[in-house]
Amino acid sequence: MGVHVGRPPRFSEDAILDAALDVLTDGGLDGMTIAAIAARLGAPTGSIYHRFPSKAVLLGRLWLRTVLRFQAGFLEAIGHPDVDEAARGVVGHLIEWSRTSPGEARLVAEHWNRPPGENWPEEMTARMSTVNERVDQAIDDYCRRRYGHATPENRYVVRFALQHLPYAAIHVFLLEGLPQPAHLRRVATETSLHALSLA
Template sequence: MPRPRVHDLEHLLDAAEQMAVESGPAAVTVRALSEATSVSNGAIYHAFGSRAGLMGRVWLRAAQRFLDVQRAAVDDASTAGFSSEAAVEAVVAAADSPAEFLLRQPVSGRFLLTVSRQELLGSGEISEDLAGEMRRLDRVLVELFADLARSVFDRADREAVTVIRDCVVELPTALLLHGRRTPDPAVRRRLAAAVRAVLAVPLPPARDTTPTTTN
């Protein structure tokens, strides 16, 4: 059976993503996707291996899109120079990226809030190659956290990277994504103020040089 063409694959991913957001992840079945796209069940299985493989590919694409938006925001903020203020604003930009992503690409953004990566990886139905690609994004995030820590604190030990992670992951989760609400300007301003306040607190002396990892 021939593999669907690249544009057909994108169409399948788009349709599955929309279906998960509108009706919940359980609504995304190979049969439902086939009916929605007029692509045969066999072609879908040939392209993705399983339903879990399909959902994993949708998740990976959405996550990569988010990381691209986040990295671009950090790079734009960093163009202001190498001052401490520019370094702080780069962290603010990274923290604000979930809000920006939800506004730019609402379907992909809501998919990431709806579908758990851990559940996908824990299903045992995803190929090792796909699971490895999904886990690889952890390293991308850790590298970003370490880069930001060096810019702000001139160090990238566990303590420094943990503070950056709190700013970029924990604060946005609490302020922007709690209840999966659409972020508004006031909430984004509060987040920016919270990030700046956290970064203004001096770090204790470094105890080790091992960056923390994501969950």
């Protein structure tokens, strides 16, 4: 008796999330429907519902994937043994990522702590609550390497210098779809390094 092997799914989870991101970027949250995502992907709506039982689940997974992709580069950069090079790397990563992945960058910029929408399943809410733990730990480690210890003031300065300032630098270009000026990375990096010296 032969073993029946099911056919692999035609549309991967990443392909569906990519289509959802395109729809969200073009039409906003109200325009992001399962039907619109299916049309963008060229798939039946049943293929979407097979992987994502609701729009809320799809949005949550899209947000989680986006945040984790961004964090991978952030964590690699901030771990550089030279603290100034680490800062340069973090700022450079944020600016380059926002230039090459504007849809994902907008999603994070507009919904930094929580994905858009509501009615998240309990297991997804739990994962969202812990998604920033590795970043928090990396910032504490950076504080200790740069200042000798991690205090509330040091943490604030590092977050201000390596998160808030670079995001402020790209915000208008990102949300209005404008090209980044050539000097943006240099100015943002120098500003962030100066802020780090104030702790």
